[in-house]
Amino acid sequence: MKSPHVSNERRLSRLFNIGLPYLWLGLFFLLPFVIVLRISLAEPQLAQPPYTALWEWIEQGVLQIRLNLGNFQLIGEDEMYLAALLNSLWVALVGTLGCLLLGYPMAYAIATAPESRRIPLLMLIILPFWTSFLIRVYAWIGLLNANGLLNGFLLWLGVIEEPLKILHTQTAVYIGVIYSYLPFMILPLYANLTRLDPTLLEAAADLGCRPFRAFTRVTLPLSMPGIVAGSMLVFIPVVGEFVIPDLLGSPGSLMVGKLMWTEFFANKDWPLASALAIVLLAVLVVPFVLMQRLQQDDEDGRT
Amino acid sequence: MKRRFWPLLSVLAFGYAFLYVPILLLILYSFNESRLVTVWSGFSFKWYGELLHNQQLLDAAWLSVRIAALNATIALVLGTLAANALVRHGRFRGRTGLELLLTAPLVMPDVIIGLSMLLLFVALQQTIGWPDGRGFSTITIAHITFSLAYVAVVVRSRLARMDSSLEEAAMDLGARPLTVYLRITLPLIAPALLSGWLLAFTLSLDDLVIASFVSGPGSTTLPMVIYSSVRMGVSPQINALATLVVVLVALAVVIAGFSLRRR
Numbered sequence: 001m002k003s004p005h006v007s008n009e010r011r012l013s014r015l016f017n018i019g020l021p022y023l024w025l026g027l028f029f030l031l032p033f034v035i036v037l038r039i040s041l042a043e044p045q046l047a048q049p050p051y052t053a054l055w056e057w058i059e060q061g062v063l064q065i066r067l068n069l070g071n072f073q074l075i076g077e078d079e080m081y082l083a084a085l086l087n088s089l090w091v092a093l094v095g096t097l098g099c100l101l102l103g104y105p106m107a108y109a110i111a112t113a114p115e116s117r118r119i120p121l122l123m124l125i126i127l128p129f130w131t132s133f134l135i136r137v138y139a140w141i142g143l144l145n146a147n148g149l150l151n152g153f154l155l156w157l158g159v160i161e162e163p164l165k166i167l168h169t170q171t172a173v174y175i176g177v178i179y180s181y182l183p184f185m186i187l188p189l190y191a192n193l194t195r196l197d198p199t200l201l202e203a204a205a206d207l208g209c210r211p212f213r214a215f216t217r218v219t220l221p222l223s224m225p226g227i228v229a230g231s232m233l234v235f236i237p238v239v240g241e242f243v244i245p246d247l248l249g250s251p252g253s254l255m256v257g258k259l260m261w262t263e264f265f266a267n268k269d270w271p272l273a274s275a276l277a278i279v280l281l282a283v284l285v286v287p288f289v290l291m292q293r294l295q296q297d298d299e300d301g302r303t
Numbered sequence: 304m305k306r307r308f309w310p311l312l313s314v315l316a317f318g319y320a321f322l323y324v325p326i327l328l329l330i331l332y333s334f335n336e337s338r339l340v341t342v343w344s345g346f347s348f349k350w351y352g353e354l355l356h357n358q359q360l361l362d363a364a365w366l367s368v369r370i371a372a373l374n375a376t377i378a379l380v381l382g383t384l385a386a387n388a389l390v391r392h393g394r395f396r397g398r399t400g401l402e403l404l405l406t407a408p409l410v411m412p413d414v415i416i417g418l419s420m421l422l423l424f425v426a427l428q429q430t431i432g433w434p435d436g437r438g439f440s441t442i443t444i445a446h447i448t449f450s451l452a453y454v455a456v457v458v459r460s461r462l463a464r465m466d467s468s469l470e471e472a473a474m475d476l477g478a479r480p481l482t483v484y485l486r487i488t489l490p491l492i493a494p495a496l497l498s499g500w501l502l503a504f505t506l507s508l509d510d511l512v513i514a515s516f517v518s519g520p521g522s523t524t525l526p527m528v529i530y531s532s533v534r535m536g537v538s539p540q541i542n543a544l545a546t547l548v549v550v551l552v553a554l555a556v557v558i559a560g561f562s563l564r565r566r
Contacts, residue, residue, distance in 0.1 A: 017392060018388040022397065028445075030404065105311055125322070126556065127553060131505075132526070135529070274422070277414070296402065
């Protein structure tokens, strides 16, 4: 028996459930990008706000629109911006590979552990992910210092005779990135590996396949969606990373996130910073769409 | 279970050591008497004492906690609504768009979110006069925008796995949809709601980059204070503060973990 109230409530719940998140994200997530795009086409000026308007009414009925492509031109021509962009992509690539090399065996070991141990092992992966990112990056400063604990330990072991300079080098950035983003790689991989059908491996074994071969021929191809998802979750945010290179990296090697920050706050060039953001977004669109597509396939496969 | 493969186990052990050794050393050195972070000169609580007298730091912490609590509460409501939309309302128009809007904040670099939010607030202030200056409200709005996506992920997976027979039984007995949702569904997904709230809370408490963009003079959050003092050099007081943060978060996660296991 359905009363008219029920269908009214349905309609209301639809309105709230779909409408409110849409409204919020449209206003505070989508609209800002439109504004960034608009400002990237403006020119800087010494006023508040520090950029020119894109259009103005010069007289009755005549609208003047001025689009300034100079910011993008500058980014394309000035070597500093290109170098920063390439450096960011490189750090993200090395970080992603590092996370994958360390994270895959870990995810695999957890996924194949006895069921009762999986949740505690997984909790131990999630715990650092919940604790402060800033504090975890900070912890490495004390470790990697010239007179820090790692050098002290290596000197004590006799492996090295002089302290290594690790802090404020590119190596420190790689370490920091792998350390901070490792859980982002392990969690999707774990989710993927536990959903694999174990009968496939049994079938492979029954047909005389050795465990290692079964891994490379069955498990590894089937875990590709997990690998791609984890890699994207690491790669995309690392390209724009700001804190890790600033605290651990060398001042000489710029990443695009830091450059954007400098243009915005130090040089007060809002249009150029916006243009950098647009370029960064454009670079990230491909991996982003890839991840989104994969996630959707995953959802469809499950239902 | 089959015989375990030892190289795999050693990678696992190395991975856990990699994750935990830096944090454990940090905690250990927070009890160090010496001002030099690398020299151990005896056990002491003195840095914790100094922490309690650092008014700038306490103010920042209080501001951060208030922002995080308000953020987590609103993000929980909006994120749960979004999760409902995706799990309960089938293939509505604009579904792909909502999925996209909920995935993007999870991976979008912080600098881009921060910059775009600030430019939005500046544009709004010019056109409608709000927000008048930046601080508590702008930081909270920015935090809600990215943390609601995390809440949606957590609540959505719980909703999708939920056994719907209790809801159907209540429906058959004549309960209206809203009553069913409030009396049956919400209690069933309560653990996910708790972990969603905690996740949003810690994300907000931890955010440096976005908050730095959208804060104004006079509104300094805890990560901003930590960051500026870390850039000056390592300080034992920050070790003590970090230890407190780590211990509190670990406690919260363990409690949330246990309540999730009980279902």
